Each structure stands twice: as C-alpha cells, then as structure tokens.
Amino acid sequence: MNGPTGVLIGAGKGVIRSMIVNGDLKSEVIPVDIAINGLILIPYHNSRVEKRPLQIPVYNLTVADQKKRTWRWVMDVGRDLGKKYPFEAGLWYPDGNMTSNKLYHTFCCVMFMWLPAYFIDFLLLIFGQRRFMIRVQNKISVGLEVLQFFTTRQWDFKSTHFEQIYNDINQDDKKNFKINTDDVDDYEYLKISMLGGRQYVMKEPLTSLPKARIQLKFLFMLDRICKTLILGSLAYWLSSKVGLIDFVRSNFEILQK
Known part of the structure; x- marks a missing residue:
C-alpha cells in the first residue's frame, strides 16, 4: 500500500x-x-x-x-x-x-x-x-x-x-x-x-468489475446531487444575507401587480 x-x-x-x-x-x-x-x-x-x-x-x-x-x-x-x-x-x-x-x-x-x-x-x-x-x-x-x-x-x-x-x-x-x-x-x-x-x-476479482461499474455510476449520481444541494444551499444563504432574495421577491410582486 x-x-x-x-x-x-x-x-x-x-x-x-x-x-x-x-x-x-x-x-x-x-x-x-x-x-x-x-x-x-x-x-x-x-x-x-x-x-x-x-x-x-x-x-x-x-x-x-x-x-x-x-x-x-x-x-x-x-x-x-x-x-x-x-x-x-x-x-x-x-x-x-x-x-x-x-x-x-x-x-x-x-x-x-x-x-x-x-x-x-x-x-x-x-x-x-x-x-x-x-x-x-x-x-x-x-x-x-x-x-x-x-x-x-x-x-x-x-x-x-x-x-x-x-x-x-x-x-x-x-x-x-x-x-x-x-x-x-x-x-x-x-x-x-x-x-x-x-x-x-x-x-x-476481475469478475466483479460489472458490479463495480454500476456502483460507480450510483456514486457519481450521489456525488453530483450532494454537491448541487450543498452549493445551492450556500448560494441561497449568501443571497439571503446580502438581501438578493428579498430584492427579487419584491420585484416579482411588483410585476404581478
């Protein structure tokens, strides 16, 4: 090793x-x-x-x-x-x-x-x-x-x-x-x-390669989902802190009226 x-x-x-x-x-x-x-x-x-x-x-x-x-x-x-x-x-x-x-x-x-x-x-x-x-x-x-x-x-x-x-x-x-x-x-x-x-x-053993490739695809999807959720949550928190979400929400309400 x-x-x-x-x-x-x-x-x-x-x-x-x-x-x-x-x-x-x-x-x-x-x-x-x-x-x-x-x-x-x-x-x-x-x-x-x-x-x-x-x-x-x-x-x-x-x-x-x-x-x-x-x-x-x-x-x-x-x-x-x-x-x-x-x-x-x-x-x-x-x-x-x-x-x-x-x-x-x-x-x-x-x-x-x-x-x-x-x-x-x-x-x-x-x-x-x-x-x-x-x-x-x-x-x-x-x-x-x-x-x-x-x-x-x-x-x-x-x-x-x-x-x-x-x-x-x-x-x-x-x-x-x-x-x-x-x-x-x-x-x-x-x-x-x-x-x-x-x-x-x-x-x-090499015979386990097909199963390992399926596991790898699952880990790839899990990795991308987790990264998307983490980055999305971080972006939402930062947007809330700088007031960007409130700004977008207020503009959206004005457009609806």
Whole structure:
C-alpha cells in the first residue's frame, strides 16, 4: 500500500481526496520487476570484474529522461483508469484533486477526508459496528506526508554506472533480466498496477468489475446531487444575507401587480 500503488488504490476507493503535488515535475516511477532484475545483475556484474574499484560504486536505477512522465500525467491516467476499472464499494466517487497549495490542500483534507471519516465512525458507533475510518485516515495522512516529499521536488539521479552494466552483459542476459525501460508502455504499466492492486491487494476479482461499474455510476449520481444541494444551499444563504432574495421577491410582486 506504500508508494504510487497505494495512492492509486486510495484514490480509486474515493478515500484520498487531495494530494500536494507539483504536477509539472517529472515522476520517478519504475516497474518493480525491473528493479529486482537490477538487484540481481549488480552483484553478478561486480563478481566478474578483474579489478575492484577503490571506492564502493553507487548504482541508481532510474527511468530514462526521455521516458519520464510528469506527476500530472500519472495522476490523470490513474484517475482515468480508476473509472474504467473501478474498485468495489468505494467510499465516494473517485474525483480527488492534486494541488501545490498547502492551505487549499488542508481545507480539502478537513472537509472531504477527516469530517466524513468522523461522521462514518460516529454512525458505526451508533449501530454498534467496529470503527475504522479514523484509523484509515491516519495511515493515509502519514503515507501522503512521506510521498509529498518526492512529489514536490525535482530529482536528478545519475545512472551511468548502471547503464554500463547493461552495455556489458550479453544478449541472453539482457533478455532474461530486463532492465531497460525504453520499451515499457507507461499507460499499460499503470493499468496493470491498478488491476494488480485491485486483485492482489484488495482481493477483488476481475469478475466483479460489472458490479463495480454500476456502483460507480450510483456514486457519481450521489456525488453530483450532494454537491448541487450543498452549493445551492450556500448560494441561497449568501443571497439571503446580502438581501438578493428579498430584492427579487419584491420585484416579482411588483410585476404581478
């Protein structure tokens, strides 16, 4: 549940409603099997060198610069995939937003994450059920705080040592231990990450997708109805405070006469 996969799951479930992200910065996200292949190849390569270096080499396994996607692209594609392959029984419709404004993020967290969590736990307490939403929100807050350290900074990792390994190994090793990200389909990769999180983390089989899509449509309607009622009530209250409603009512009565 840590890292980008946890964010995809949390956003897809409608639990994460806001994140502090600089959407213009490039992400550093790489398939885990490529990272594992790298961990296998590094000691293998070092064991074959004739002369050990005086200093311990540092290997950074990174995505090629021309392949790096912005965080905005990652979040937009994740939101799109979350609607195409929805999770079962989400807390709310998955339409959270990303922002670099901490004040706005705090407002969204309080209004759309913490208050609903307290309300749901209050209802669970009334009905004698086990409360869990506050505990979930605490975990999410810690995870987002850790992740935002990476989503609000530009990173420039040099991977020259690791690239040298790729150049030195033979064609069979390149085929068996894939470490080159040039031919990775980014959209397909995020799609597999989403479906993998759905199946293996949340234990939701693909056969439940039709039911989940129906639930998503219901949550969409509920979300729009609630937002319309809230915004309409707020507009009515503000109009009453500034006297706009009385002004319209008096003009309407004059026209009737």
